[in-house]
Amino acid sequence: MSKIAFERVSRSFVRGKESFEALVDISLEVQEREFVAIVGPSGCGKTTLLRMVAGLEFPSSGSVRVANVEVAGPGPDRAVVFQAFALFPWKSVEENIGFGLKCRGVSEADRRPVVAQFVELMGLIGYENAYPHQLSGGMQQRVAIARSYALDPGVLLMDEPFGALDAQTRVVMQEELIRLSRLKPRTVLFITHSVEEAVYLADRVVVMTRRPGRIKEILDVGSVRRSEGWGRLEHVEEVMDTESFVHLRTRIWRMLREQQEAAAARH
Amino acid sequence: MAQVSVHTGPGRKELLFLSCAGVVGFFAGWHLLSVSGWFPKQFLPGPVAVLETIVQLSREKYSGDTLWGHLAASLGRFGVGFLLAAAIGIPLGLLMGWFRWLDDIVSPFFEALRFVAPIAWVPFAGLWFGTGIGGPTLIIFSGAFPPCLINAYRGAKYVDRRLVEAAQTLGAGGIRITAEVLLPASLPSILAGLRVSAGIGWQSLVGAELIVVASGVGYMMVQGQLNVATTIVMAGMIAIGLVGVVIDFALRWFEIRIKQSWGR
Numbered sequence: 001m002s003k004i005a006f007e008r009v010s011r012s013f014v015r016g017k018e019s020f021e022a023l024v025d026i027s028l029e030v031q032e033r034e035f036v037a038i039v040g041p042s043g044c045g046k047t048t049l050l051r052m053v054a055g056l057e058f059p060s061s062g063s064v065r066v067a068n069v070e071v072a073g074p075g076p077d078r079a080v081v082f083q084a085f086a087l088f089p090w091k092s093v094e095e096n097i098g099f100g101l102k103c104r105g106v107s108e109a110d111r112r113p114v115v116a117q118f119v120e121l122m123g124l125i126g127y128e129n130a131y132p133h134q135l136s137g138g139m140q141q142r143v144a145i146a147r148s149y150a151l152d153p154g155v156l157l158m159d160e161p162f163g164a165l166d167a168q169t170r171v172v173m174q175e176e177l178i179r180l181s182r183l184k185p186r187t188v189l190f191i192t193h194s195v196e197e198a199v200y201l202a203d204r205v206v207v208m209t210r211r212p213g214r215i216k217e218i219l220d221v222g223s224v225r226r227s228e229g230w231g232r233l234e235h236v237e238e239v240m241d242t243e244s245f246v247h248l249r250t251r252i253w254r255m256l257r258e259q260q261e262a263a264a265a266r267h
Numbered sequence: 268m269a270q271v272s273v274h275t276g277p278g279r280k281e282l283l284f285l286s287c288a289g290v291v292g293f294f295a296g297w298h299l300l301s302v303s304g305w306f307p308k309q310f311l312p313g314p315v316a317v318l319e320t321i322v323q324l325s326r327e328k329y330s331g332d333t334l335w336g337h338l339a340a341s342l343g344r345f346g347v348g349f350l351l352a353a354a355i356g357i358p359l360g361l362l363m364g365w366f367r368w369l370d371d372i373v374s375p376f377f378e379a380l381r382f383v384a385p386i387a388w389v390p391f392a393g394l395w396f397g398t399g400i401g402g403p404t405l406i407i408f409s410g411a412f413p414p415c416l417i418n419a420y421r422g423a424k425y426v427d428r429r430l431v432e433a434a435q436t437l438g439a440g441g442i443r444i445t446a447e448v449l450l451p452a453s454l455p456s457i458l459a460g461l462r463v464s465a466g467i468g469w470q471s472l473v474g475a476e477l478i479v480v481a482s483g484v485g486y487m488m489v490q491g492q493l494n495v496a497t498t499i500v501m502a503g504m505i506a507i508g509l510v511g512v513v514i515d516f517a518l519r520w521f522e523i524r525i526k527q528s529w530g531r
Contacts, residue, residue, distance in 0.1 A: 056432055076438035086433040090451040099447075100437035151437065 002067050002077075002154030002187045004030040004053055009062035011048055021212035022048055026062070028206065028215065030187055037190040037198035039252065040208025040216075041259050046191045049213075050157050053189060054080050066155055076100055079148030083160040085140045087132040093143050094119070094128045100151040118146040121180070138169035142176070149184065156186045160193060171236045174200060195252045200239055207252055210259045217255060221248060312498045320498035321505065329499065330490040332482060338506060341472055341483040344400060348407025349468045356415025356464070357457055363416075364423025365449065377416065385410035385471035392475070403475040403483075410471030411464040418460025422453030458522040465518055469511050 011023040022045040030036045038046045051057040052064045055074040064071045066078060079100075087096050097118055098111045106114075119128055122142040132140055141161060148156060162170045174197060181188065181201075192198050198205045203222035206215055225231060228244040239245055294314045300306070301313035312320075324334035332340070363370040388409045392402040426449055434448045476485025484503050491499030 054432075054436055056435070074432070074435040076436070078436065080433065080436045082429055082433060084429060086427075086429040088430060088433075088448065088451075090454075099434070099439075103434075103438040103440070103443060147437070 003032050004028075004155060004187060004189060005063075005065045005068075006049070006052075007063045007065070009049075009052065009059045009064060011045065011052070011057070012060050023059075024212045024214050026213070026215060028218075030189060033185045033187055035181060035188040035190065035201060035203045036206060037192055037202035037204075038206045038208060039192060039195055039198045039256070040213060041210045041256060041263070042193075043211050044208040045211065045213035046208055047159055050080075050159050050189055050191050053155065054078055054157050056080075076104065076151045077153055078155040078157055079151055079153040081141075081144050081148050081156070081158040081161045083163045085132070085137075085144045085164070087140055087143055087147070089132050092129050092131055093124060093135070096132070096143055097146045097150050099147060104151070114150055118150050121149075121183075122146045122176070136169070137165050138173060141165065141173060145177075145180070149180070154187060156188045158188065158190045160191050162197065163193060170197075174236055177201060195249055195256070196240060199245060199248050199252065200236060205248075205252065207255050210263045216259070219248065219252065224248060309495060310497055312501065317498050317501045317505070321502045324487075324499070324502055330487050332487075334484075334487070334502070334506060337482060337484045337487045338510065341476065341485065342510070344403045344475075344480075344483065345407055345469055345472050347400065348404040348472070349411050349465055351404065352408050352411035352415050352464060352468065353461060356412045357419040357460075360416040360419025360460075361423045361449070361453060364420045364453070365445075370420075377413075381413050383409070385467070386474045389475060403472065403480055406475035407468045407472050411468030414460045414463040414467060415457075416460075418456045418463070419453060422456030422460075423449060425456075426452040455522075455526055458518070458525060462515060462518040462522060465514050466511065469507075469514060473507055 006026045006028045009023060009026040010021065012019050012021045026049065028036075038049065040046050048057055052059055053066060053071060055071045055078070058071075071078075088099065091099065094115050098108075098115045101111045101114060119125055122145060124139070124142055124146065127135060127139065132143065135143065141164075145161070162173050165173060178201065190198070190201060199221055203220075203225075205219045205221050207217045207219070208214065209216045224244050228242060230239045230242065230245070233239050233242075240249075298313050298315070301308070301311050301316075321334065327333065328336070330337075359373070363373055385406050388406050389402075392405040392409075396402040396405055430448055430452060431444060434444050439447070472483075473485040473488075476483040477489055480486055484506055488500050488503035491497070491503065
């Protein structure tokens with residue numbers, strides 16, 4: 001079981017003499033093999049939520065549990081895909097993908113087939129010995145995703161993974177991710193700025209309020225996807241063209257706009 | 268498309284030509300000045316006379332050794348001082364970058380000692396270590412040490428935090444993070460520091476030799492000065508300059524190669 005559970009999680013920061021609340025009373029359960037996307041205005045604390053699951057930050061109150069165990073620090077059971085890729089520039093594509101396995105103590109001979117499998121799966125054949133700077137942004141993010149998947153983690157945490165990519169590459173990567181998550185389903189927490197991306201990828205979309213971040217609403221996109229048969233459509237633009245997709249997208253946009261207007265009214 | 272090249276400035280060929288023109292112009296001017304008779308020959312020998320002296324010095328001993336012998340003595344001292352500075356400065360700098368408490372302990376001393384120029388160490392070095400290998404080595408060390416330490420410190424302090432976090436989430440422990448993330452991430456800065464350090468070390472060395480030792484290029488130059496042999500002094504200066512360029516070039520080559528393979 002790789003369920004993620006946030007239980008009444010709050011987080012406050014101290015900056016200088018002032019302390020401010022970033023997240024207030026977040027309760028959320030991500031089920032085993034569920035894909036949950038979080039959208040919200042900038043600074044609503046969505047990245048903090050993800051980092052708390054990764055064990056890179058901790059709640060001020062409440063608890064974050066993964067597989068029923070309180071998160072105490074980073075670990076290879078929860079892989080993170082960072083927005084800026086965070087590949088090791090001094091390691092080749094193969095070495096980057098194999099790094100987690102190396103940490104686990106897997107011998108080079110045993111790493112090779114696993115790395116080769118992900119090189120093939122992510123379309124990186126021919127680039128095994130290249131260094132990150134020799135690759136395009138899209139290719140770099142493929143390496144980063146492969147690096148995370150190679151550890152076979154129960155939980156995959158993605159922090160705006162496609163935010164640094166151009167629009168066309170982004171669409172390709174979204175389709176790749178759909179393909180990958182069908183092939184190797186994982187419990188995924190996915191942070192994004194893009195409403196389209198969230199609706200296209202996720203089973204459920206969590207909409208957050210402006211700071212201090214609370215959960216505004218949770219939309220069940222998965223049931224719409226199944227009943228409307230989005231899965232049969234091959235490309236992003238076909239899905240985005242369906243009436244049900246447009247309807248969901250507009251609903252979320254409206255919620256985000258309300259947040260923005262409320263923030264503007266306060267200032 | 269010669270018209271378009273206006274934007275790109277002088278090309279490789281032009282740059283090479285300009286460099287050569289500068290060198291030729293300098294030596295021509297020097298030669299003309301020396302033969303003009305405005306200065307006594309003794310104080311301003313021409314380039315040809317200096318070149319002859321260099322050739323002569325590389326064959327015959329002057330103040331105890333040939334030019335090569337003096338250079339070897341200088342390079343030996345430089346090597347010891349420089350390696351010592353790197354061997355102590357780099358690990359200490361890295362540790363200061365990683366551990367705040369060490370930073371707090373060492374920084375005040377370091378900040379104050381940094382302003383004692385290598386040449387200001389000469390009296391102390393002479394008193395404590397004498398004029399053999401110890402004194403000059405300490406002076407070279409005092410010049411070469413700060414850049415080693417500062418750059419290793421900066422390299423360690425400003426490692427991209429996300430790389431460390433990425434390694435942590437992939438299951439890397441402290442030792443592996445140090446060896447496979449922190450160290451390689453700091454390496455470009457360390458290498459830049461070594462280059463600066465070598466330059467300052469080499470400069471300090473000659474200063475040290477002017478005063479405290481009985482061999483080396485600096486010593487040879489002082490003897491030249493005492494004997495009013497300007498050609499010897501100038502030959503020494505040229506040798507120092509050329510060796511400095513060679514050292515810098517070698518380290519730069521090394522630095523560029525490492526950076527290239529890492530795409531920095």
